[in-house]
Amino acid sequence: QQQVKQSPQSLIVQKGGISIINCAYENTAFDYFPWYQQFPGKGPALLIAIRPDVSEKKEGRFTISFNKSAKQFSLHIMDSQPGDSATYFCAASRRAELIFGQGTTLQVKP
Amino acid sequence: EAQVTQNPRYLITVTGKKLTVTCSQNMNHEYMSWYRQDPGLGLRQIYYSMNVEVTDKGDVPEGYKVSRKEKRNFPLILESPSPNQTSLYFCASSLSGGQGAAQPQHFGDGTRLSIL
Numbered sequence: 001q002q003q004v005k006q007s008p009q010s011l012i013v014q015k016g017g018i019s020i021i022n023c024a025y026e027n028t029a030f031d032y033f034p035w036y037q038q039f040p041g042k043g044p045a046l047l048i049a050i051r052p053d054v055s056e057k058k059e060g061r062f063t064i065s066f067n068k069s070a071k072q073f074s075l076h077i078m079d080s081q082p083g084d085s086a087t088y089f090c091a092a093s094r095r096a097e098l099i100f101g102q103g104t105t106l107q108v109k110p
Numbered sequence: 111e112a113q114v115t116q117n118p119r120y121l122i123t124v125t126g127k128k129l130t131v132t133c134s135q136n137m138n139h140e141y142m143s144w145y146r147q148d149p150g151l152g153l154r155q156i157y158y159s160m161n162v163e164v165t166d167k168g169d170v171p172e173g174y175k176v177s178r179k180e181k182r183n184f185p186l187i188l189e190s191p192s193p194n195q196t197s198l199y200f201c202a203s204s205l206s207g208g209q210g211a212a213q214p215q216h217f218g219d220g221t222r223l224s225i226l
Binding site: 004006009041042043044045046089096097098099100101102103 | 219
């Protein structure tokens with residue numbers, strides 16, 4: 001049973017384009033929603049995170065949009081760059097538990 | 111340099127041979143956690159620890175043990191490894207557990223285990 005569902009599995013975007021990754025969750029008890037970025041051979045690194053009382057959070061080119069009623073949240077990467085090519089994971093947290101989505105492999109073509 | 115260190119980075123072993131993957135953090139973090147990463151499944155939490163001597167099961171604890179005798183160390187123990195435990199394992203730490211802080215800020219670079 002996947003409590004956090006992420007799509008798409010893979011994504012190819014041209015340089016300068018917008019990358020959008022979507023996640024949906026089931027458990028309304030989740031109270032924190034982070035996104036992680038992972039490069040090959042490395043552990044995931046926290047990219048940006050949001051709490052459910054906020055509908056949007058922006059940090060540089062990265063924006064999280066959060067829809068509490070639909071139990072969905074998404075990551076937007078504006079002006080995507082080849083250096084953004086990585087695997088992205090959404091996650092949902094409840095107390096000390098952290099549930100990850102399946103991951104999205106993003107390739108940004110020059 | 112703030113870091114989470116895992117050892118070994120790679121290990122090939124056989125079914126039933128006990129193994130331990132060590133994890134150490136130098137940030138005085140209270141919260142530590144273990145995950146396994148499998149293709150198409152993302153990362154799944156195995157065990158976590160809110161502080162010394164306080165551990166709890168995550169999503170997929172079967173076949174694993176942990177201990178937290180010191181704040182900096184959180185070893186993962188596979189007492190009788192089986193092929194379905196072949197995976198990429200990550201240790202992580204965070205300043206504290208609780209709302210917003212349960213998301214680990216620092217991950218190690220992973221340990222790839224192959225169990226034949």
